[in-house]
Amino acid sequence: MPADISSLTGGSLLVAWQLKDKHVLIVGGGDVASGRIESVLAADARITLICPSSGLHPLTKRFIEATDRITYCDRVFAAEDDLVGVDMALTAIDQVEESRRVCALCREHKIPVNVADIPESCDFYFGSQIRDGPLQVLISTNGQSPKLANIIRKRVEQALPNCAGDAISKVGELRTKLKERAPGVGGELGKRRMRWMIDICTSWEMEDLALMDSPMMDRLLDDGWEQNVTPNPDQFKALRGRRSGSASHATSASGVLLPILAFATGVICSGLWMSQRVR
Numbered sequence: 545m546p547a548d549i550s551s552l553t554g555g556s557l558l559v560a561w562q563l564k565d566k567h568v569l570i571v572g573g574g575d576v577a578s579g580r581i582e583s584v585l586a587a588d589a590r591i592t593l594i595c596p597s598s599g600l601h602p603l604t605k606r607f608i609e610a611t612d613r614i615t616y617c618d619r620v621f622a623a624e625d626d627l628v629g630v631d632m633a634l635t636a637i638d639q640v641e642e643s644r645r646v647c648a649l650c651r652e653h654k655i656p657v658n659v660a661d662i663p664e665s666c667d668f669y670f671g672s673q674i675r676d677g678p679l680q681v682l683i684s685t686n687g688q689s690p691k692l693a694n695i696i697r698k699r700v701e702q703a704l705p706n707c708a709g710d711a712i713s714k715v716g717e718l719r720t721k722l723k724e725r726a727p728g729v730g731g732e733l734g735k736r737r738m739r740w741m742i743d744i745c746t747s748w749e750m751e752d753l754a755l756m757d758s759p760m761m762d763r764l765l766d767d768g769w770e771q772n773v774t775p776n777p778d779q780f781k782a783l784r785g786r787r788s789g790s791a792s793h794a795t796s797a798s799g800v801l802l803p804i805l806a807f808a809t810g811v812i813c814s815g816l817w818m819s820q821r822v823r
């Protein structure tokens with residue numbers, strides 16, 4: 545909590561809106577709309593795009609041709625019928641009065657809306673985005689300077705490790721495996737699970753996490769979670785080394801014992817045979 549609560553103002557709520565299989569209406573098909581399409585597709589939503597074909601940006605055309613997740617309507621926005629079943633609306637048109645009309649209809653139907661040319665009419669703003677697999681970074685200047693958002697994004701992008709997206713994917717897999725072993729929500733088990741994940745994420749470098757494969761995750765859960773320890777990568781390797789070391793001791797011990805046993809059996813058998821012959 546900040547020392548001065550009165551400083552908690554003047555921002556917007558930063559959330560990662562889950563749009564999977566939701567229905568997004570995009571009005572307009574120009575330059576800005578093509579960027580919206582990309583963002584919405586990345587969120588696994590379905591799109592209805594309304595725009596006369598004469599106004600389509602080349603990138604928008606490519607999106608329409610490349611995926612069946614876009615239902616394309618070659619016409620201008622008509623009326624509230626176009627809003628039936630819509631979970632979110634985005635307008636990116638060059639007719640400000642028409643933008644206001646679409647926005648007013650969305651408000652009537654309680655549909656969250658972004659109006660590219662009128663910030664005051666937006667329920668939410670877009671931001672400059674970095675995507676690397678499951679990693680998503682959004683830079684927002686809260687409407688003050690989109691170009692500076694773009695410049696800052698490029699600097700942040702350079703500062704991020706190349707393996708960040710891979711590391712997150714691998715940790716995601718490990719968390720899923722852990723939850724399969726230790727299922728349930730909350731309680732003491734939940735606390736222990738969270739503590740263990742926090743310790744792994746803090747004691748392993750992202751580069752090491754990114755290199756994990758499925759068998760290695762299973763071994764980390766066997767040697768770490770099951771034993772109630774959080775080995776760092778070096779300790780984990782040493783633990784494994786000791787295990788395989790003791791396994792090879794066993795192998796070498798049996799390698800020595802077996803010939804001795806075979807020899808002894810041979811001596812006994814030939815002794816018996818000899819004694820038979822003597823009789």
Ligand SMILES: C[C@@]1(CC(=O)O)C2=NC(=C\c3[nH]c(c(CCC(=O)O)c3CC(=O)O)Cc3[nH]c(c(CC(=O)O)c3CCC(=O)O)/C=C3\N/C(=C\2)[C@@H](CCC(=O)O)[C@]3(C)CC(=O)O)/[C@H]1CCC(=O)O
Pocket residue numbers: 579580658659660661662663666668669670671672673683684685686687688689690691692693694697
């Ligand atoms: C971040 C980004 C995301 C995206 O759109 O995906 C984004 N604008 C981007 C670029 C950009 N937009 C504009 C320029 C020209 C230079 C300039 O004006 O600075 C450039 C730069 C360029 O093109 O290089 C012009 C512009 N933008 C808005 C208006 C209307 C107005 O302000 O009245 C006008 C016309 C102004 C006029 O007529 O003068 C409004 C909005 N633009 C926003 C987002 C939201 C606030 C985000 C924030 O502040 O953080 C907000 C409020 C609504 C929204 O769009 O959701 C994307 C960069 C992506 C990237 O490259 O990484």
Ligand SMILES: NC(=O)c1ccc[n+]([C@@H]2O[C@H](COP(=O)([O-])OP(=O)(O)OC[C@H]3O[C@@H](n4cnc5c(N)ncnc54)[C@H](O)[C@@H]3O)[C@@H](O)[C@H]2O)c1
Pocket residue numbers: 571572573574575576577594595596598599600601619620621636637638639642660661690
């Ligand atoms: N928010 C931002 O980041 C941002 C950035 C640049 C520009 N803008 C503003 O956003 C608006 C769109 O910008 P753009 O570069 O994509 O413009 P654009 O001219 O490339 O595209 C406008 C599109 O709207 C379509 N259109 C117009 N009226 C329509 C209607 N009634 N129904 C359906 N489609 C209709 C046109 O056919 C065209 O495809 C402009 O007003 C611009 O000033 C916003």
